[in-house]
Ligand SMILES: Nc1ncnc2c1ncn2[C@@H]1O[C@H](COP(=O)(O)OP(=O)(O)OP(=O)(O)O)[C@@H](O)[C@H]1O
């Protein structure tokens with residue numbers, strides 16, 4: 001079958017399509033070649049990000065942070081075959097939610113970011129577009145810029161990105177970010193230090 005028929009989404013870096021794997025319907029995230037990059041650099045970058053994403057999805061899952069199951073990985077094509085997580089993106093759910101629901105969702109986001117960080121991992125592109133709400137849990141996707149054995153600075157960047165995401169996409173729901181940060185700091189022993197780092201990063205950005 002022509003694979004392009006099933007393309008659900010075409011982003012800047014990747015294309016998402018539906019396919020079947022061992023008789024099961026799955027999502028395929030395919031990193032498309034970029035003509036402006038040297039071909040050998042291009043494939044090495046695409047396969048590197050694909051491998052990082054597969055590893056982090058798997059490791060986060062082992063730590064109890066919901067992420068899609070990875071079924072297969074094709075480094076030559078820079079493709080990740082994974083479970084499709086049904087449900088709205090946190091971004092869309094937050095836009096539609098009332099204050100109580102915003103609080104509930106944000107507590108869960110704070111709890112899951114704390115859990116990820118407590119195992120030394122970062123997400124790297126932590127926005128509400130990269131979270132899906134499914135069965136009352138927050139699932140993380142798009143981990144290709146994440147890190148393992150992360151530094152306080154990298155964790156600070158995660159929290160800084162998340163705050164910026166609220167400022168741009170949910171500026172009328174900033175209390176949601178406050179709930180999230182409070183939960184995060186309560187759940188993670190170094191949480192307060194990470195939030196201080198995030199503030200420092202924000203100020204650095206403002207004055208440089
Ligand atoms: N496993 C999944 N289950 C359900 N939806 C998914 C899954 N993976 C990706 N998506 C959907 O596809 C979109 C793009 O995926 P992803 O964030 O991984 O790629 P991206 O490179 O960031 O693309 P973009 O730049 O367009 O956000 C997500 O925002 C989400 O809506």
Ligand SMILES: [Mg+2]
Nearest residue numbers: 129130141142
């Ligand atoms: Mg994304």
